[in-house]
Amino acid sequence: MNEHYAFLKMTAGVLCTVGLYSVLYRENKFYRFFEHVFLGLAAGYAIVALWSENLKEGWYDLLVGSAGTNGHSGPYGHYLYVLLLPIGLMGYFVFSKKHSWMSRVPIGIVLGLWSGQQVQVWWTRYGPQIQDSIKPLLPTVWSPAMKPDTTGMTPALADAVSKNVYLSQAITNVIFVITLLAVLSYFLFSFEVKSKAIRGFSTLGRYLLMIGFGAIFGSTVMMRFALLIDRMYYVWIEWLMNHVIARKF
Amino acid sequence: MNFSYPSGSSTLYLALAVTVIFGFLIMFGMMSMPARWRRPVVVTCTFISGLIYVAYYLWPKPQSFGPRDIPLNWSEWVGSQLADTIGVAGTISTALTTFLLGLGIYSLVRIHGRKLIRMQKDWAFSLVLLISMLAIVIFGYWSYYQTKFGPDASKLQDAANWTWVNYTNDFLFDGLLQQMEGAMFSVIAFYILSAAYRAFRIRSVEATILLASALIMMLSLMGAVEFLWNSKFDHSGAFVANFQLTEIARWIRDTFQTPGIRALEFGIGLGALAMGLRLWLSLEKGGVSA
Amino acid sequence: MDTPQDPTPISAEEVQLLEVKRIEKQAHRTRMILFGLLILASSLPLFLTLNVPNKPTQATVDLYSTIMAVPDGSTILLQTDWTTSTRGESGGEFEGLMRVLMRKNCKVALYSMSDAQAPKVAMDEIVLTLNPERKLKGEREYKAWDDYISLGFFPNAEGETASMAANLRSAWNGKKYINDSGEPEDVFQSPVLSKVQSITSVPLVVIITATSSFNVLIERLSGKVPIVALVTGVMGPETNVYYSSKQIQGLATGMKGVYDLETMMEDGINSPGPNGKVGFQWENHPPVKGFPGETNYGRGKLYFPTLHIDMALLILAVIFGNVGMFMAKKRGNR
Numbered sequence: 001m002n003e004h005y006a007f008l009k010m011t012a013g014v015l016c017t018v019g020l021y022s023v024l025y026r027e028n029k030f031y032r033f034f035e036h037v038f039l040g041l042a043a044g045y046a047i048v049a050l051w052s053e054n055l056k057e058g059w060y061d062l063l064v065g066s067a068g069t070n071g072h073s074g075p076y077g078h079y080l081y082v083l084l085l086p087i088g089l090m091g092y093f094v095f096s097k098k099h100s101w102m103s104r105v106p107i108g109i110v111l112g113l114w115s116g117q118q119v120q121v122w123w124t125r126y127g128p129q130i131q132d133s134i135k136p137l138l139p140t141v142w143s144p145a146m147k148p149d150t151t152g153m154t155p156a157l158a159d160a161v162s163k164n165v166y167l168s169q170a171i172t173n174v175i176f177v178i179t180l181l182a183v184l185s186y187f188l189f190s191f192e193v194k195s196k197a198i199r200g201f202s203t204l205g206r207y208l209l210m211i212g213f214g215a216i217f218g219s220t221v222m223m224r225f226a227l228l229i230d231r232m233y234y235v236w237i238e239w240l241m242n243h244v245i246a247r248k249f
Numbered sequence: 250m251n252f253s254y255p256s257g258s259s260t261l262y263l264a265l266a267v268t269v270i271f272g273f274l275i276m277f278g279m280m281s282m283p284a285r286w287r288r289p290v291v292v293t294c295t296f297i298s299g300l301i302y303v304a305y306y307l308w309p310k311p312q313s314f315g316p317r318d319i320p321l322n323w324s325e326w327v328g329s330q331l332a333d334t335i336g337v338a339g340t341i342s343t344a345l346t347t348f349l350l351g352l353g354i355y356s357l358v359r360i361h362g363r364k365l366i367r368m369q370k371d372w373a374f375s376l377v378l379l380i381s382m383l384a385i386v387i388f389g390y391w392s393y394y395q396t397k398f399g400p401d402a403s404k405l406q407d408a409a410n411w412t413w414v415n416y417t418n419d420f421l422f423d424g425l426l427q428q429m430e431g432a433m434f435s436v437i438a439f440y441i442l443s444a445a446y447r448a449f450r451i452r453s454v455e456a457t458i459l460l461a462s463a464l465i466m467m468l469s470l471m472g473a474v475e476f477l478w479n480s481k482f483d484h485s486g487a488f489v490a491n492f493q494l495t496e497i498a499r500w501i502r503d504t505f506q507t508p509g510i511r512a513l514e515f516g517i518g519l520g521a522l523a524m525g526l527r528l529w530l531s532l533e534k535g536g537v538s539a
Numbered sequence: 540m541d542t543p544q545d546p547t548p549i550s551a552e553e554v555q556l557l558e559v560k561r562i563e564k565q566a567h568r569t570r571m572i573l574f575g576l577l578i579l580a581s582s583l584p585l586f587l588t589l590n591v592p593n594k595p596t597q598a599t600v601d602l603y604s605t606i607m608a609v610p611d612g613s614t615i616l617l618q619t620d621w622t623t624s625t626r627g628e629s630g631g632e633f634e635g636l637m638r639v640l641m642r643k644n645c646k647v648a649l650y651s652m653s654d655a656q657a658p659k660v661a662m663d664e665i666v667l668t669l670n671p672e673r674k675l676k677g678e679r680e681y682k683a684w685d686d687y688i689s690l691g692f693f694p695n696a697e698g699e700t701a702s703m704a705a706n707l708r709s710a711w712n713g714k715k716y717i718n719d720s721g722e723p724e725d726v727f728q729s730p731v732l733s734k735v736q737s738i739t740s741v742p743l744v745v746i747i748t749a750t751s752s753f754n755v756l757i758e759r760l761s762g763k764v765p766i767v768a769l770v771t772g773v774m775g776p777e778t779n780v781y782y783s784s785k786q787i788q789g790l791a792t793g794m795k796g797v798y799d800l801e802t803m804m805e806d807g808i809n810s811p812g813p814n815g816k817v818g819f820q821w822e823n824h825p826p827v828k829g830f831p832g833e834t835n836y837g838r839g840k841l842y843f844p845t846l847h848i849d850m851a852l853l854i855l856a857v858i859f860g861n862v863g864m865f866m867a868k869k870r871g872n873r
Contacts, residue, residue, distance in 0.1 A: 009420055013428030020432040024439055024574050036374045038429040040381025043357050048389030049655030050347050053692040059344040061713045065256030075713055076253035079264040086272035088348025099280050104291045106345045111528050112298025113342045114697055118525030120306040121758035126518050129511055132784035172504050180508035187516035210455045212509030214462025216776045222470050223772030225849040226794040228438040229842045230627030231431055232581045336709030339702030346695040403721015427623035434624040439574050446573060446856040450864050470795050471847045476592040507783050510776055
């Protein structure tokens with residue numbers, strides 16, 4: 001790729017970055033300009049991608065088929081797919097006061113297809129998790145309290161040692177199950193409950209959920225900072241050091 | 250009855266023309282449909298769509314389902330037809346979803362177009378938005394046509410042979426759009442820091458627990474801290490090794506975080522399953538069939 | 540001589556307004572200082588070469604082992620749902636993964652279910668970053684059509700993934716890609732997919748994502764084909780739930796995951812290096828080789844030290860914020 005073009009492209013990217021970062025000082029016209037450019041480009045690209053990445057091959061080519069290549073016969077055209085055009089266009093009747101009900105036909109089909117899948121996907125997603133949540137709550141071995149180091153043991157012995165449930169593991173499992181049930185009760189009993197025991201259990205669930213949220217916060221922070229570091233790398237190293245200062249233009 | 254014809258054949262074009270006219274006639278007919286028929290139409294479409302997947306999952310699968318396999322009996326025949334229908338259902342949902350995505354874009358163009366035409370406040374920014382959109386649409390399609398169907402399509406796969414159209418498209422996409430997207434996402438990091446300083450306060454039991462858990466998790470993600478901490482408790486196999494930062498973080502993650510999020514998702518999943526069934530059977534009061 | 544006039548009395552409302560403005564100005568000043576510190580913390584370490592020790596987690600060990608267990612030359616399905624906006628983490632994960640797959644001569648069929656830009660971003664990464672790297676080392680560059688193809692973007696993830704699970708050939712029926720003669724051809728004629736009959740004939744499905752698109756994948760493909768996930772930090776806790784119930788066979792989360800992967804690419808697992816020493820040990824794990832001496836480190840090693848500084852800044856901000864709160868409370872009580 002042309003080096004002058006590469007430098008021009010990078011400089012434009014840096015200018016856009018600085019323009020968008022200007023909102024950190026205060027909302028300004030410079031930022032709003034770049035914000036609108038971004039929105040326009042994103043929407044425009046979506047228009048291009050809808051046809052080029054999807055409708056063309058996912059619908060149009062199935063509709064009209066294609067000629068064969070390299071000695072292979074091409075697929076036939078399935079003309080019934082053309083019915084998707086009027087059905088899809090019905091979605092735009094949402095802007096009509098009189099005929100807005102027709103937009104529910106394509107939406108209903110899409111939602112119907114989604115709903116029909118929920119029957120099986122629910123079990124595929126949660127079945128293994130339910131199974132994994134059923135853990136042994138009592139130890140099979142009381143002493144030692146913790147699993148011994150298996151280094152140096154024969155594989156058969158190491159396997160036998162690993163299969164035991166030690167006291168420490170049993171305690172962990174009890175905490176696991178209590179956390180699971182407490183958080184579940186916090187969500188399921190969102191209505192008023194008279195039982196003090198359930199209310200207390202739900203409150204415990206709320207506290208235990210905070211531990212999970214804290215961990216989520218830590219991971220989120222890592223991600224957001226990583227994005228910022230990558231932007232700084234782009235500006236300072238890729239553009240300034242590798243292009244401007246290294247005089248690669 | 251044939252549902253497919255050779256590509257480019259006159260039969261196919263005739264079938265397409267007849268079908269599309271039929272489809273639009275149905276659509277215009279629906280515009281004059283009595284109000285009492287509207288709900289049954291929507292309910293039927295929703296139910297049949299969902300039935301495809303439900304039937305596929307509940308019906309016994311054929312023992313073997315290769316291109317040359319013949320069904321053993323009517324049950325296998327139904328199973329193989331249902332498996333074939335899943336592909337069609339996928340195409341239908343993909344195509345309809347794509348058409349419906351255009352709604353958002355149409356809405357955006359309508360709002361900003363109106364602003365521009367009526368010269369309302371900040372109309373200049375709306376003009377900028379529409380120009381950017383138009384630019385990438387024009388150059389996006391132009392470049393797409395050149396690289397996929399144009400006479401030099403194979404040569405243009407190599408960036409060294411690009412035309413000014415390809416360069417412009419690349420500039421708009423990679424030079425502007427991608428970099429701005431990165432900048433937009435990274436701005437949040439500043440607000441996280443600001444919020445951490447101003448709002449992350451130990452004011453309640455919940456906040457304290459959250460803060461403590463977040464601190465331990467963040468420290469465990471810092472390799473240098475992890476190394477220093479672990480070295481103080483580095484006796485493999487000994488009880489004290491359980492107090493290494495990696496072990497503490499792992500224990501918190503496996504004993505508290507995992508069941509907490511799992512229970513959260515169970516709750517959401519139960520709601521989604523109930524919602525899915527209600528939508529499929531059109532039992533939802535404010536749903537599509539309302 | 541005129542007597543000086545009494546100053547115009549300020550109303551209580553105006554006093555309150557002035558106070559609010561003063562507080563806002565102070566908050567703005569504090570914010571600017573914090574932002575400035577963050578920019579410095581995120582930028583200065585990038586100019587230095589810092590090495591930070593790292594120990595991979597169980598999840599990334601499993602991820603690396605699973606990828607290395609894939610037979611050389613086989614076809615992997617890669618759901619790439621990331622764009623430049625998450626290049627810091629997802630880009631690093633993609634580069635690490637592709638380096639390993641390229642060294643194993645694995646073919647890759649990539650597609651996206653959540654972002655129209657994603658397939659192009661992934662292919663640009665191969666063409667502009669990974670291929671030049673291989674060319675410099677005298678290795679074979681990866682060719683589109685022969686070694687990798689893009690199936691594009693599917694906006695309806697649920698329907699498409701369900702179709703893939705039921706009948707992969709039917710799901711991608713009619714999909715075309717530019718072959719080595721420059722003509723669009725059916726993707727199943729490509730060396731990448733010619734031997735793939737169904738989802739079960741694929742040894743591994745990998746997802747690199749910054750969104751919750753892994754939910755849809757796991758709901759429909761889990762149990763049919765081994766799946767590993769490389770996700771951004773924010774998706775880590777949610778994906779870990781799947782890993783802990785063995786619905787996915789390996790997981791890399793965020794910047795730490797990238798660095799873990801790079802560490803294992805360099806040192807292997809329980810595998811002696813060229814100097815005979817084992818760089819990374821993991822209890823009771825069969826040896827898995829690394830690629831010592833090759834280009835293994837990338838964004839993980841580059842960004843990880845800087846991440847430390849940023850997170851330390853955040854922790855200090857939280858501490859100072861709370862200290863300030865307690866001091867203000869004390870002053871208020873007095």
